[in-house]
Every structure is written in structure tokens, then in C-alpha cells.
Amino acid sequence: MGKVRDSANLFFLVEKETKTLKIKAALLAVLVTILTVFAGGTQVFASEFSFGVTPIAAANQIDKSKSYFxxxxxxGQKETVYVQLKNDLAREVKVxxxxxxxxxxxxxIVDYSTSAKTADASMKYDLAKIVQAPKQVTLKPHSVVKVPFQLQMPAATFNGVLAGGITFKEAKTTKTSQSSSSQGLAINNEYSYVVALLMRQNSNPVTPNMSLHTVKPDQINARNVISANLQNNQMTYINQVAIQAQVTKKGDSKVLYSANKAALQIAPNSNFNFPVALNGQALEPGTYHIKLIVDGNKSANGKYARGKDSKGQSLRYQNEWILEKDFTISAATAQDLNKKDVTIKADYTWIYILVGIGLLLLVLLIIWLIWRKKQKDAKEAARKAE
Structure with a gap:
């Protein structure tokens, strides 16, 4: 069965969720940033945690030394687990x-803090729907509260793991927001605690399975990519994942775009869009082919070899999938995405050509006018000579 990579990823995952900057002059923001950096000490404009979070080990915890569930x-078994919230401030805090x-x-990377709007089609049991929890907790000044989470394991027997997370974030009050906005300059950093929650019925191993679904041109941060949707449809993590992707024209072996990433992790019953960056190249319409080699669960005794470590030893993996698919980029899509890509330099060649042609025509016109004037002057001189 897939294991979580590291407990550090599963608790006290401090997530910087939003950063909003309101300024009356951009120069002022730069000045404040410089002063903050060189002044040292506390970051004046950064929000600090106003409460503490401590998971309380449950009776059915597999390893009580872990700081997550x-x-x-x-x-069908029911269980209630608790998370302790502590408020050391002299004011009330809503979480x-x-x-x-x-x-x-x-x-x-596995994300325990946010859920896709639609769960993966392979997910039989959505952890978010089988855990009963309060939507908000009010912490009085200098108080400690144990927050209950009521769980019930599905009645059907299964192998594998249900994976999710519990997120705690301070609720912002209208008064606080108005106070920040009225200052003319406000940097609002919102942080949250995330505690991973895993539920299983046994420790039986589960064989992972990867599939390739849609492939299409897309953008990430206003940059063109080829996006390949990959899915792990089994109730197990895939750890120490390495992915190699190559994009070619259909029927051609020349690699146009490629990506090679390692030290990755895939959640159970999840799908994601793996991007192959174009690195400033413009999309061109046509039919293409993508090939992905996905290796997972690194092991010294693994069946599949790929790459070498720092000592020159072959890296071996227990699982490997070779996934291929043809896809098409339309002219309209290519044109639309290319216009939005901030790394593509505009091609002004046609303007230069038009300007050049215009200048050439102007020169020819001037030459013709000079020639015509000379002809006229010659005729006038000949007439006077008679």
C-alpha cells in the first residue's frame, strides 16, 4: 500500500493562501518592502497565527508518534478524533x-488543503463527506478548545486508504478588513494549518494504476503549455514518482517540447494536469503526439531502471507506465493562446516588409518625378532653341 512521504508534509503545513496589496503609489510599496527587509525582526505587515493547533492521538491511530491522523x-466503525485549538490572545478568535x-x-504534489470541485471519477468514498465537523469554532480570549471530528468507516470492505486533510484558518472580520483597507497600503497574508487525515481498514497492499486522458494546449501563469491529464484510479499513494514527457509532430520523431521531473507524489483516486512547457515558443496548429513515461515507488529491487543517482547507481522503481496519445491544436486555439503568452515576442516582420515596400515605392516615385521633370525641362529647352 502506498505510504505518505513524510509527516512534515501532513501537519503544520503552513499555507500562504492569499496576498493582497493595496497601495496609493507603487513606489511607496517598494519603499516599505526595502525598509522591512533591512529593519529585520518582525515582518510588520505579515499576518501572524492567532491560534495554535495540536492533533490529539486517537485510540485507533496506527502510529501515535505521528503528528497527523x-x-x-x-x-462501519465509528470514531471521534479531536484537535486542540489554543488562543493565547486577549481577543476572541473565530476559526x-x-x-x-x-x-x-x-x-x-499531494494537496490536503483544497478539494477539486468534482471528486475524481474513481473515488468511491469522499472523505470530506464522511467526516462530520463544525464549520467554525469560536475561541474566547486565552482559551483552549477540543474540536471533535466524527468519522464513520464505510460499511463495505476495501483495501487501500481514504486520504484528506482538515484545514484551520482564522475568519477575517469585516471590521479588520475595513481597517486594513482604510490605510491605503495593506498587505494581507492569510495562513492556515492543515492536518492530514488518513483512514484505512487494513494494511493490504494495493497496486497503483496510471491512465492518460485528455491532452490539450493550455496556459499556466500566462505561459503556453501542453497539458496532459493523468489519473491514479486506485486507493493508494504513488510515491517517489518520476515523469518524462515528449511531444512530437504526429508521425515524426523530432522532439519539439519535453519535460522531466522527479521526487513527485500522487494522491489516491486523483487526477491532475501535467504541464509540458513551451518555454517561449509559439503554439502552431497541427496534429501532435505525446509520450509519457511515469515511474513510481522507488525501490532498490525495483523492476524498472531510470536514470542514475549521485553515486552513479541506477535508480529503480517498482512501477512504470508508458502512456501515449495523439492530439490536435486548432489554428484558432493557437492564435488565442499565443496572444496571451507573455513570453512570446511579437513578430513585426510583416510590418518591416510593408514599411520597406512603402519606402521603395516612395524612392521610385521620387526618381520618376525627377526623371519626368528632366524630360519636361529638356523639351522646354528644345522648344526655346527653335
Whole structure:
């Protein structure tokens, strides 16, 4: 069965969610940033945590030394786990609480803090729907509260893991927001605690499976990419993942675009869009072919070899998938995305050609006018000579 990579990724995942800058003059923001950096010490404009979070180990915790929940329950079994919230401030703090199923983002990293609007089609049990939790908790000044989370394992027997996370974030008040906005300059950093929550019925191994679905041109941060949707449709993590992708014209072996990434992790029952960057190249319409080699679960005794480590030893993996697909880029899509890509330099060749032709025509016109005047002057001189 897939394991989570590292407990550090599963608790006290401090996520910087939003950063809003309101200024009356951009120069002022730069000046404040410089002063803050050189002054040292506390970041004046950065929001600090106003509460603490401590998961309380449950009776069915597999390893009580872990700082996240990894529970083994029987089919249909109910359990209540608790997270302690502590407020050391002299003011009341309201904390929003959310439970999400684990997803895999486009960086191929497991995300426990946000859920896709639609769960993956292979997900039989959405952890977010089988955990009962309060949506908001109010912490009085200098108080400690144990927040309950009621769980019930599905009645059906299965192998694998249900993976998700519990997110805690301070609720912003209208008064606080208005106060920040009225200053003319406000940098609002919002942070949240995330505690991973895993539920399983046994430790039986599950064989992962990767599939390739849609392939299409897209953009990330206003930059063109070829986006390949990959899916792990099994109830297991795929750890130590390495992905190699190559894009060619259909029927041609010349590689146009490529990507090679390692040290990745894929969540159970999740899909994600793996990007192949064009690195400033413009999209061109046509039919293309993509080939991806996905290796997972690195092991010294793995069947599949790929690359070498720092000592020159072959890196070996237990699983490997070779996925291929043809796809088409239309002229309209290529034109639209190319206009939005901030790394593509505008091609002014046709303007230069038109300007050149215009100048040439102007020169020819001037030469013709001079010639015509000379002809006229010659005729006038000949007439006077008679």
C-alpha cells in the first residue's frame, strides 16, 4: 500500500493562501518592502497565527508518534478524533474549519488543503463527506478548545486508504478588513494549518494504476503549455514518482517540447494536469503526439531502471507506465493562446516588409518625378532653341 512521504508534509503545513496589496503609489510599496527587509525582526505587515493547533492521538491511530491522523478502523466503525485549538490572545478568535479529500496539483504534489470541485471519477468514498465537523469554532480570549471530528468507516470492505486533510484558518472580520483597507497600503497574508487525515481498514497492499486522458494546449501563469491529464484510479499513494514527457509532430520523431521531473507524489483516486512547457515558443496548429513515461515507488529491487543517482547507481522503481496519445491544436486555439503568452515576442516582420515596400515605392516615385521633370525641362529647352 502506498505510504505518505513524510509527516512534515501532513501537519503544520503552513499555507500562504492569499496576498493582497493595496497601495496609493507603487513606489511607496517598494519603499516599505526595502525598509522591512533591512529593519529585520518582525515582518510588520505579515499576518501572524492567532491560534495554535495540536492533533490529539486517537485510540485507533496506527502510529501515535505521528503528528497527523492515520487511523485503522473496521468496516462501519465509528470514531471521534479531536484537535486542540489554543488562543493565547486577549481577543476572541473565530476559526473556519474545512475537511477536504486529498488531491494532486499540477506540480505533482499531494494537496490536503483544497478539494477539486468534482471528486475524481474513481473515488468511491469522499472523505470530506464522511467526516462530520463544525464549520467554525469560536475561541474566547486565552482559551483552549477540543474540536471533535466524527468519522464513520464505510460499511463495505476495501483495501487501500481514504486520504484528506482538515484545514484551520482564522475568519477575517469585516471590521479588520475595513481597517486594513482604510490605510491605503495593506498587505494581507492569510495562513492556515492543515492536518492530514488518513483512514484505512487494513494494511493490504494495493497496486497503483496510471491512465492518460485528455491532452490539450493550455496556459499556466500566462505561459503556453501542453497539458496532459493523468489519473491514479486506485486507493493508494504513488510515491517517489518520476515523469518524462515528449511531444512530437504526429508521425515524426523530432522532439519539439519535453519535460522531466522527479521526487513527485500522487494522491489516491486523483487526477491532475501535467504541464509540458513551451518555454517561449509559439503554439502552431497541427496534429501532435505525446509520450509519457511515469515511474513510481522507488525501490532498490525495483523492476524498472531510470536514470542514475549521485553515486552513479541506477535508480529503480517498482512501477512504470508508458502512456501515449495523439492530439490536435486548432489554428484558432493557437492564435488565442499565443496572444496571451507573455513570453512570446511579437513578430513585426510583416510590418518591416510593408514599411520597406512603402519606402521603395516612395524612392521610385521620387526618381520618376525627377526623371519626368528632366524630360519636361529638356523639351522646354528644345522648344526655346527653335
Amino acid at each position: 492515520d487511523l485503522q478502523l473496521k468496516p 473556519n474549519v474545512a475537511v477536504n479529500h486529498a488531491t494532486t496539483n499540477s506540480n505533482v
